[in-house]
Amino acid sequence: MSKIWHRCKRQKLACAGFVLIASWMLLGLFAPKLAPHDPFEQVPNQRYQAPNPHHLCGTDQFGRDILSRLLIGSRVSLSLGLVVTAVALLIGTTLGAVAGNFGGALDAVIMRGVDLLLSFPVIYLLVTGVAFFGASWAILVLVMGLTSWMDVARLVRAEILSLKERDFIKAAHVLGLRQRRIIFRHLLPNALSPLIVLFALRLADVILLESSLSFLGLGVQPPAVSWGSIIRDGRDVLARAWWIVTFPGLAIVLTAMALNWIAEGLRKSL
Amino acid sequence: MTNQELLKIDNLEVCFYAEAQPENLVVRGFNLEIFPGETLALIGESGCGKTTIARAILRLIDWPGKITNGKIFYRGENLLALPEPRLRQIRWKEIALIFQEPAAALNPLRRLGPQITEVLRLHLGLNKKSAAEKTLQLLESAGLPAAARCFGAYPHELSSGMRQRAMIAMAIACRPALIIADEPTAALDAHHQNEALACLQRLQREYELSLLFITHDIGLIARWAHRVAIMQQGKIVEAETTEQILARPQHPHTKKLLEAAQRFQVPGLESLEINHASITAAG
Numbered sequence: 001m002s003k004i005w006h007r008c009k010r011q012k013l014a015c016a017g018f019v020l021i022a023s024w025m026l027l028g029l030f031a032p033k034l035a036p037h038d039p040f041e042q043v044p045n046q047r048y049q050a051p052n053p054h055h056l057c058g059t060d061q062f063g064r065d066i067l068s069r070l071l072i073g074s075r076v077s078l079s080l081g082l083v084v085t086a087v088a089l090l091i092g093t094t095l096g097a098v099a100g101n102f103g104g105a106l107d108a109v110i111m112r113g114v115d116l117l118l119s120f121p122v123i124y125l126l127v128t129g130v131a132f133f134g135a136s137w138a139i140l141v142l143v144m145g146l147t148s149w150m151d152v153a154r155l156v157r158a159e160i161l162s163l164k165e166r167d168f169i170k171a172a173h174v175l176g177l178r179q180r181r182i183i184f185r186h187l188l189p190n191a192l193s194p195l196i197v198l199f200a201l202r203l204a205d206v207i208l209l210e211s212s213l214s215f216l217g218l219g220v221q222p223p224a225v226s227w228g229s230i231i232r233d234g235r236d237v238l239a240r241a242w243w244i245v246t247f248p249g250l251a252i253v254l255t256a257m258a259l260n261w262i263a264e265g266l267r268k269s270l
Numbered sequence: 271m272t273n274q275e276l277l278k279i280d281n282l283e284v285c286f287y288a289e290a291q292p293e294n295l296v297v298r299g300f301n302l303e304i305f306p307g308e309t310l311a312l313i314g315e316s317g318c319g320k321t322t323i324a325r326a327i328l329r330l331i332d333w334p335g336k337i338t339n340g341k342i343f344y345r346g347e348n349l350l351a352l353p354e355p356r357l358r359q360i361r362w363k364e365i366a367l368i369f370q371e372p373a374a375a376l377n378p379l380r381r382l383g384p385q386i387t388e389v390l391r392l393h394l395g396l397n398k399k400s401a402a403e404k405t406l407q408l409l410e411s412a413g414l415p416a417a418a419r420c421f422g423a424y425p426h427e428l429s430s431g432m433r434q435r436a437m438i439a440m441a442i443a444c445r446p447a448l449i450i451a452d453e454p455t456a457a458l459d460a461h462h463q464n465e466a467l468a469c470l471q472r473l474q475r476e477y478e479l480s481l482l483f484i485t486h487d488i489g490l491i492a493r494w495a496h497r498v499a500i501m502q503q504g505k506i507v508e509a510e511t512t513e514q515i516l517a518r519p520q521h522p523h524t525k526k527l528l529e530a531a532q533r534f535q536v537p538g539l540e541s542l543e544i545n546h547a548s549i550t551a552a553g
Contacts, residue, residue, distance in 0.1 A: 103333070167374035174328050175389050176361035185388075189379050 007269035014265020017258035028074035035068035058243035076226035087145030092152025100160030159191035193270035200263035204256040275303040282340035311491040314501030366441040372433035376425040383421035412439035431462035
């Protein structure tokens with residue numbers, strides 16, 4: 001453990017990324033205390049304020065403070081991202097492990113399912129799903145989770161396939177252990193490090209995906225705010241108020257980049 | 271030694287890849303019996319199918335390998351036809367396997383102790399505490415110094431000699447009737463080889479278990495095995511008492527193996543001549 005920590009510390013970019021993500025989480029957590037203004041309050045006489053000492057990131061066409069909305073919005077973007085990624089990892093790991101461990105017809109069925117889902121443009125699946133069931137938080141998690149587990153399944157299956165041939169897994173079988181115990185206690189823990197890397201990468205993807213959905217108006221619905229929905233609000237007045245889309249855009253880009261840095265650092269040090 | 275065999279392999283045939291064409295058969299027409307309390311040495315050159323036999327007995331052969339014919343009886347039960355749950359009861363509880371490479375046979379992410387307690391809890395139904403106590407005893411009886419420290423160590427923290435002794439401790443954990451040792455000393459130097467062998471031999475007598483000792487090195491086991499089976503290209507060519515094999519080898523392949531072993535004998539060291547005292551002691 002301490003060895004890994006030392007190797008991680010040498011990955012400067014990953015550390016920067018980690019600090020960035022951690023501070024976003026803290027900012028989001030304490031957003032109600034930290035926000036300089038009420039993120040939902042419309043102040044008619046303060047519309048379209050360019051960034052100034054009073055409104056650091058300016059205000060939108062309703063006079064709402066962008067910085068406050070950014071802080072509150074990070075809650076939805078990050079928590080949705082984390083939950084969706086967790087769901088995707090859970091589904092993908094389970095199916096991948098089952099496919100890899102048992103092989104045969106089960107493997108073929110699961111992996112052809114993966115191929116099929118991967119050959120759909122995910123955004124259409126999402127749009128259809130949300131249009132059909134409405135855009136509640138639970139539906140978003142479900143729909144996004146169900147469309148982003150496939151590469152996890154592939155990775156886990158490949159890891160399991162190579163682990164399965166190792167002597168200590170053969171030994172686990174000779175010990176008379178049950179399949180379930182072999183999968184959870186012997187196979188999966190040994191496949192953990194690429195999974196951790198993938199978690200960071202997927203998280204970046206999901207945050208981007210949520211932003212695109214919100215931008216299309218299919219993500220969280222007003223009055224709830226996410227970074228994507230702030231951009232959507234500012235889209236029409238881009239020529240008049242560049243700051244409305246710029247700051248949430250920067251937040252998204254920085255977060256995704258930070259997560260990629262973390263993933264890269266973890267890949268090198270795990 | 272009773273006449274009732276413990277394990278009987280009957281006309282076993284193992285095939286790798288596709289159809290059972292003669293060139294794909296790794297093991298064919300293989301017959302072998304092991305009696306209770308006996309040490310049987312299975313000797314053959316690399317690639318003749320020794321490890322395949324060991325794995326076939328415990329039904330470990332996966333695609334692309336396949337058992338295409340034959341039966342393996344353990345106390346009258348055909349292992350190859352057993353349902354999974356019964357097979358799981360026999361694995362390790364009745365028949366244990368010591369792998370060639372102890373470093374590869376232990377889970378690198380788990381401490382040594384819990385890997386052994388896992389088996390004890392599964393097969394003997396011990397609780398956590400008594401399984402841990404038993405594990406410490408086992409590690410001590412396998413001659414591991416500072417058993418308590420080994421208990422909490424990860425496999426990579428132990429030397430290869432220690433790892434193999436830990437494997438031996440694990441193999442005797444449930445007092446199986448049969449231990450299959452698949453070239454257990456191939457990865458060790460001469461000193462640790464002797465140590466591990468002595469440890470295995472001592473425990474075998476103490477626990478009165480049968481041992482199927484697989485090796486390519488006839489010199490290693492000749493002084494200790496009751497019987498020797500010589501294998502060539504997937505078949506037994508000669509199976510006799512060790513005395514017979516050493517004194518009057520019949521098959522040309524046996525003679526070849528013996529000559530090969532003798533060529534490495536250093537003058538002044540004990541020759542391959544059988545040591546009668548140790549055989550009678552073992553019997």
